[in-house]
Amino acid sequence: MAGALLEVTGLSKRFGGFVALDGIDLSVAAGERVGLIGPNGSGKSTLVNCICGTLVNETGSVRFDGETVDGLLTHERTRRGMARSFQLPRPFTTLTVADNLRVPLLYTVNARPGRALSPTELDARCAELLQLVALADKRTHLPRDLTQVEMRKLELARAMAAEPKLLIADESMAGLSQSEVDDIVSLLIRLNERGITIILIEHIMRAVMKFSQRLIVLVSGKKIADGLPDAVIRDPEVERAYLGQ
Amino acid sequence: MRTRVFLLLLIAVAIVVFFATRWVNNDYVFFAGYTVLQFVVLSTAWNILGGYTGYVNFGSAAFFALGAYATVFLHKLYPLPIPLLIVVGGAVSGIVGLGMGYLTLRLRGAFFAIATLALAVVLQTLIVNWDYVGGSRGAYIIRPNEIALIGPYIQYLFLVMLALVVIALTVARGIERSRLGYGFATIRDDELAAEASGVPTLRLKLIATTLSGALMGMAGAPFPYYIGYLQPSSAFGLEYAVNSIAMPMIGGTTSWVGPLIGAILLGSLQQIATVTISSAVNLLIVGLLLVAFVIIAPNGIVGLVQGWIRRTK
Ligand SMILES: Nc1ncnc2c1ncn2[C@@H]1O[C@H](COP(=O)(O)OP(=O)(O)O)[C@@H](O)[C@H]1O
Ligand SMILES: [Mg+2]
Numbered sequence: 001m002a003g004a005l006l007e008v009t010g011l012s013k014r015f016g017g018f019v020a021l022d023g024i025d026l027s028v029a030a031g032e033r034v035g036l037i038g039p040n041g042s043g044k045s046t047l048v049n050c051i052c053g054t055l056v057n058e059t060g061s062v063r064f065d066g067e068t069v070d071g072l073l074t075h076e077r078t079r080r081g082m083a084r085s086f087q088l089p090r091p092f093t094t095l096t097v098a099d100n101l102r103v104p105l106l107y108t109v110n111a112r113p114g115r116a117l118s119p120t121e122l123d124a125r126c127a128e129l130l131q132l133v134a135l136a137d138k139r140t141h142l143p144r145d146l147t148q149v150e151m152r153k154l155e156l157a158r159a160m161a162a163e164p165k166l167l168i169a170d171e172s173m174a175g176l177s178q179s180e181v182d183d184i185v186s187l188l189i190r191l192n193e194r195g196i197t198i199i200l201i202e203h204i205m206r207a208v209m210k211f212s213q214r215l216i217v218l219v220s221g222k223k224i225a226d227g228l229p230d231a232v233i234r235d236p237e238v239e240r241a242y243l244g245q
Numbered sequence: 246m247r248t249r250v251f252l253l254l255l256i257a258v259a260i261v262v263f264f265a266t267r268w269v270n271n272d273y274v275f276f277a278g279y280t281v282l283q284f285v286v287l288s289t290a291w292n293i294l295g296g297y298t299g300y301v302n303f304g305s306a307a308f309f310a311l312g313a314y315a316t317v318f319l320h321k322l323y324p325l326p327i328p329l330l331i332v333v334g335g336a337v338s339g340i341v342g343l344g345m346g347y348l349t350l351r352l353r354g355a356f357f358a359i360a361t362l363a364l365a366v367v368l369q370t371l372i373v374n375w376d377y378v379g380g381s382r383g384a385y386i387i388r389p390n391e392i393a394l395i396g397p398y399i400q401y402l403f404l405v406m407l408a409l410v411v412i413a414l415t416v417a418r419g420i421e422r423s424r425l426g427y428g429f430a431t432i433r434d435d436e437l438a439a440e441a442s443g444v445p446t447l448r449l450k451l452i453a454t455t456l457s458g459a460l461m462g463m464a465g466a467p468f469p470y471y472i473g474y475l476q477p478s479s480a481f482g483l484e485y486a487v488n489s490i491a492m493p494m495i496g497g498t499t500s501w502v503g504p505l506i507g508a509i510l511l512g513s514l515q516q517i518a519t520v521t522i523s524s525a526v527n528l529l530i531v532g533l534l535l536v537a538f539v540i541i542a543p544n545g546i547v548g549l550v551q552g553w554i555r556r557t558k
Contacts, residue, residue: 054437073447074440083441090438092431094499103431106424108443162443 004063005030005197006051006166011060013043013050013221020046022221024060028166028199033192035212035229036201039241043221044201045087048168052084053077065165078108081165085158085172087201089151091143098126098139100154104162125161132187133157149175156184160191167191168199173207181207209233217241248422252415259407267400275399279471281512282406283464287485288492288504289413290460293420294453295490296498299433301358304345304365305489308338308458310480311368312465317378317475320386327405327467334466335459341368342458346451369481383476386469402471406464413460417501420456429453461489487528488512491535497547506546 006028013021021043028034038044049055051062053074062069069077083104092100105125110116117125130136133153138146146154156172169188173181185207192198202208208215208229215232217225219241225232232238266274287305295301312334319325319333341364349360373381392401420426428449431439436446469475488511496507511534515527542549 052441054441073445074437075443075445078441078443086438086441090435092434092438094434095427095430099427103427103439103444104442106427107445110424111443158438158442 003029005032005065006199007063008047008051009061009063011047011050011057011062013046013055013057020221021050021057024218024221024223026216026223026226028197030165030197031192031195032197033189033211033213034199035208035215036199036218037203037205037208037215038218042218044218045170046221047218048084048170048199048201051168052082075107078104078162078164079111081163082168083108083159083162083164083166084168085152085155085170087170089143089148089155091146091151091154091158093143096140096142097135097146097154098123098130100143100158101126101129101161104158108162129157129161132160134183149180152176153184164196166197166199168201170201171203173202173204185211205233248415248419251418252411255411255414259411263404263407266403272397272399275397275403277513277516279399279403279406280516281509282403282410283468284488284492284508284512285505286406286409286413286464287461287489288496288508289410289417289501290457290464291489292493292498292501292504293417293429293460294457296493296503297420297426297429297433298450298453300353300450300453301490302361302454302457303358303486303490304361304368305461306481306483306485307365307368308342308461309465309468309485310372310477311338311341312462313468313475313480314372314378315462316466316469317384317386320469321377321384327402327470331405331409331463331466335463338462338465339455339459341462342454342456343451345458346454350447350450365481365486369477372481373477379475381477383474383479384469385474386472388470388473398470402467405467409460409463412463414501414505416456416460417504421500425449425452484528484531487531488515491531493545495534495538495545497545499544500547503545503547510546 004027008024008026011021011024012019024047036044046055050057053069053072064077064080064082069080092103095103102122105117105122127136127139130139133156135150135153135157138150143151143154152172152175156169159167159169173184176184181204188198188200188211200208200211212229214227215225215229216223217232217238224241225235225238266278287309291302291305315334315337316330319330345361345364349357352360372378378384389398392398395401395404420429428444431442431444432446432449439446465480468480472479492507492511493504495511496505497503511531514530518526518530538545
C-alpha cells in the first residue's frame with residue numbers, strides 16, 4: 001500500500017522450536033484505526049514486541065514512516081513515533097504516577113528535533129495526560145497504590161505521552177467497567193481524529209467493533225483475515241477459529 | 246534548590262568542617278576524618294551505579310586501587326600536584342568503568358555483580374605482577390611533611406578529600422534532578438518499559454559505569470600519599486568493596502543523602518572500633534549491620550525517616 005505508515009512483511013518469530021508468528025504481512029495506513037484480534041496465545045503481543053523492537057524477529061521486515069526500522073533499538077523506534085502499551089502493565093515502580101509520564105516526555109518528545117518542553121510545560125503536559133485517563137488525583141502516588149485498572153490507564157497514558165504517530169494499545173481495557181471501556185474507546189477515537197494512527201488489540205468485541213475501521217485476525221501465529229470489521233467477523237474461517245470456540 | 250546554591254552551601258559546610266577539625270588540633274582526627282570522607286566519596290560513587298540504576302558493583306576496590314596506582318605510576322615518572330593526580334586517576338578509572346560497562350552491557354542482576362568481581366580479581370593480578378608500580382612488594386611514596394599555606398600535609402589531604410566530597414555530592418544530586426536521573430531510575434525499575442518510553446538504556450548504563458568508576462578513581466588517587474606505602478592488598482582491600490555497598494544500603498540508595506549518612510555513620514563507627522577494640526572487628530560490624538538493614542529496613546535510614554514522616558503527618 002502506498003503511503004502506509006506501518007508495513008510488516010514476512011515477519012516470523014520463534015521461541016525455541018515454537019513458531020509464535022509465521023510470515024505475517026500487514027500494512028496500516030496513516031490515520032487508520034485498526035483492530036487486531038485473535039485467541040489468547042495467537043501471537044498478538046509477540047507481534048507488537050517485534051514491531052517495536054522489544055523482541056527481534058528472525059525473518060521479515062518492518063517499515064515505519066517510509067524507512068525500515070529493522071535493527072533499530074526500541075528507544076530509537078519510539079523516538080521515530082511508535083508507542084505501545086504493555087499488556088501486563090510495566091510501570092516505573094519507584095517513580096510517581098506523574099513522573100511515569102515525564103519519562104517519555106523527557107526522552108522522546110524532548111529528544112526530537114525542535115524546541116524542548118520547559119519544566120513548567122512538562123508539568124502541565126503530565127497533568128493534562130492524567131486528566132485524560134482520570135488519574136489526576138493519583139498524581140503524586142507511586143504505582144503500587146494504583147488498582148489494576150488504574151495501572152492499565154497509566155500504561156496507556158505513558159504510551160500517549162510519547163506523542164506517537166502510531167499508538168499500539170495491547171489489551172488496555174481488560175477489567176474495565178462498561179462505561180470506562182466506552183471512555184477509553186472515545187478517547188482513542190479522539191486521539192485518532194488528531195491524526196494518530198492506532199492499532200487496538202482487544203478481546204472486548206463491543207469496543208473493537210466500535211473502534212475499528214479495519215480488523216485483522218491472528219490465529220496461531222498466522223494472519224487469517226484482514227478487512228472491513230463486519231465482513232471479517234462473518235468470515236466462516238474466523239468464526240470457526242476464533243468466535244466459535 | 247538550584248545546583249549552584251547547593252554547591253555553595255556544600256562548600257560552606259566543608260569550610261566549617263575543615264576549620265572545626267583544625268580547631269580540635271589533633272592529627273589523629275585528620276587521619277580518621279580522611280578515611281570517613283573517602284568513604285563518603287566511594288559510597289556516593291557506588292550509589293550512582295548501584296542505587297540509581299540498580300546495577301550492583303562488587304568491584305569498587307578495583308576502581309579505587311586504579312586511581313591509587315595511577316598516582317604511584319606518575320609519581321615514579323614525574324611528581325605532580327595531587328589535584329592533577331586526581332584528574333588522572335579519575336580518567337583511568339572512568340575509562341575502565343566505561344570498558345566494564347561495555348563488556349557487561351547485556352548482563353543483569355547476579356551476573357553483572359559477578360562480572361565486576363571478576364574484573365577486580367583480574368586487575369589485582371595485573372598490578373601484583375607489574376614491577377614498575379611495586380608489584381606484590383608494594384611501593385613507597387615519600388610524603389612531604391608540610392605544605393605551604395596549610396601546614397601539616399595530612400591537613401592538606403583532608404582538605405582535598407573534602408573537596409572530592411563536595412564534587413561527588415554535587416554530581417549525585419545533579420543527576421537526581423536531571424533527565425539523567427529519571428533515565429537511571431527507569432533502568433532500575435524496568436528496562437523494557439524504559440526503552441519503550443524512549444530511554445537509551447545501554448548508553449545510560451555506560452554513563453553510569455563511567456561516572457561511578459571515575460569518582461572511585463578520584464577517591465583513590467590521593468591514597469598513596471595518605472598511606473605512604475601502597476600494597477596491592479591494601480589498595481584492593483575487601484573493606485572498600487564491602488563498605489561502598491554497605492554504606493549506601495544502610496543509608497538509603499534512592500538519594501544522595503543516603504550514602505552520605507551511611508558513610509559518616511559506618512565510617513565513624515569503624516574508626517572508633519579500630520581504636521577501642523581492633524581493626525579486625527570492623528568488617529564484622531559492617532556485615533552485621535548490613536544484614537540487619539536488608540532485613541528490617543531495606544530502604545535504609547533515609548527510608549526509615551521518610552516512612553516515619555509520612556506516618557506522623
Ligand atoms: N518470551 C517468550 N518465550 C517463549 N514463549 C513465548 C514468549 N512470549 C510469548 N510466548 C508464546 O508465544 C505465543 C504467543 O503469545 P502472545 O504473543 O503473548 O499471544 P497473545 O498476545 O495473542 O495472547 C504463546 O503461546 C506464548 O506462550
Ligand atoms: Mg497478548
